[in-house]
Amino acid sequence: MRNRVMMIALAVLLCTTAMLGANGTEEGAEKAEKLVFWHTYSDGETALFEQTVLPAFEALGTGIEVEAVRMPYEGLKQQVIAGIAGDAGPDVMRMDLVWVPEFAKLGGLVPVSQREGFDSLKADFFEGSLATNYYNGEFYGIPLNTNTKVAVWNKALLAELGITELPTTMDDVLKLAQGLEGDDRWPLAIGGAGSWGMLPWFWTMGGQVTDEAFTRSTGYLDSEASIQALQTIADLYAQGQVGPCLLGEEPGTWGGMENGNYLMMDDGPWYYSIVGDSALENTVFSTLPAGPGGSVSVVGGENMVMMSTCENQDAAWEFMNFMVSPSTQITMAEVGMIPTRISAATDPEAAKAPYFTTYVEQLKTAKPRTPHPHWGKISDTLGLAFESVIRGELTAQEALPSAAQTIDGFLAK
């Protein structure tokens, strides 16, 4: 008897829960569609994004609720993998552009080439920025903001050396900086021997990594010009013209600029938005001084991508479109986010930050890193070759040919 009562009670309980559950979903459908958005904006960027951009999106009355989550860049890739694999990741993400082909290959992203309005959007993006979304015949995202690195000069050291007009060629820099070496002071600060730190200088000195179509490295990375470029940088380091930050030692680039250890470094617009007013007071900026290869910096930036775990794909696409709209891009340009839309970048409204035009100017000659799913390995191969030459363990003639062959192997995969 008791058992039967228990059974009936259980059945009633189950039915009620099921009905409640059904009600819950119905209510949920009427409610706003929810999107989780991951980004890595800095303090200043986050403030502007949360106080101006997000409210503007809500004001549109689309019924889409965006939960913006600020993530640390450190370890982010691992978090994204864990998030997608465990279905606990974002729906939409502001992703470092070099990761896009890699995540696309893994099946972590939704292609957007067939989405409504994509074709008309396409024409207004800078070609180089858009290309970073391309993988295997499809675009897997849309460019949100771009950036590059320019030359940042220490005002105090310029005054001490009596330099009134910023040098425009590397030869002039080294000539004018004579006598600066020693006593914990160096003319140049290169941020590291890895690809992000070295490529602008390697390209500026005339080096090449691959052909224009990113299909081959042999014949380019191991060319006479490339060998010469790398050897020149290594020799400058050995002569004390490039500071120890090149091998990750102290003083680092930012600390060294502040304490007057370095005459010039290269860095992105975040240097100004993170360090704040003191950076603008103590430094001046220009495009990179030209070497045999011209004045060539590296293109960085972020793309808006839709994750494969996203359930509200239409809502996600709507939000992505809003984020790359000229008005949003112009708003974010205030904190140094350079627009990827031609119409926004050329709008005088966007050029509010004092350094904006210098960065846009540098972007005209800046080159992208090889857009390839195996970029991580290509980058490590380059870094190893660069560092072994800078440390004087190999000559550029010895290091680059084998690196080129290794990279050919990754490009073919």
Added chain:
Amino acid sequence: MTRLRTGLRQWKTALPFILPGLILVILFSVYPIFQNARMSITNFNVLTQKSQGFVGFTNYVRAASDPVVVTATVNTIVYALVCIPIEMLLGLFIAALLHSGVRGNLVYRALCYLPVITSWVIVSLIFRYLFSSGQGGLVNYLLGGLGLISAPVAWLSHRWTAFVAIWSLEIWKSIGWVMVIYLAGLQGVPKALYEAARIDGSGWFNRLRFITVPLLRPVTVYILVNRVIGAFSAFISIYMITDGGPMNRTEVLLSYMYKAGFQYFEFSYASTLSMIMAVLILMFSGTHRLLIKEEK
């Protein structure tokens, strides 16, 4: 037949006690090990959670010819060879001192154990700063002040100097644990033995040599097995202090495995590396088991 029945009955009695543990072990150890072995011989995509075809032992062949794996294996073994003896000697020394009845015993014990409970991440960051290059690094400043070095050392830019920082952290952080275990062991040594030895006229060293060390042998083996496993699972300190650099020269097996999995997304290769590690650890702890058996 009756033996079988007795056996079954015994199992029936014991099962409820071991079942919860058994389920957890199967779920969190046995299953992942098999899954891992399977991943190492297939092409596994972590995002789709699917294997894209059988690849046989290609990953193992690749690991055997990967120069970074060789460096990482050597680094892992040297890490164990350098750190474990120092930790055990110093741990035993401090334990013996505390056991001899120093005043403020409890305070010293707590102080020595403190590093064990600190966060690996935080102390790794602190050690990275202590060993930073240039005049500003505290270690450089102190050694320079003492006249031990003429120019500041770029500790983290070279393989073995970087390991000095990593080893110091490991030793600093583990002595306390070794000390506590030895202290417990020392308390189990009957005082009567020392008294008898004293009456027979044996000195301090002979008492250590013929009473303390032999009686502590099981404790020593236990500490050794634990520290070997600990040394093989060293990861956070390396990841935080050098991240395998410069030029992969401070990579250990675990840090390289993490890189293969989470930076290059090659989970099959990462699984292969972890299988290799498992075999190495089994070999070491297997030897220890043999040692203990001999003892019995």
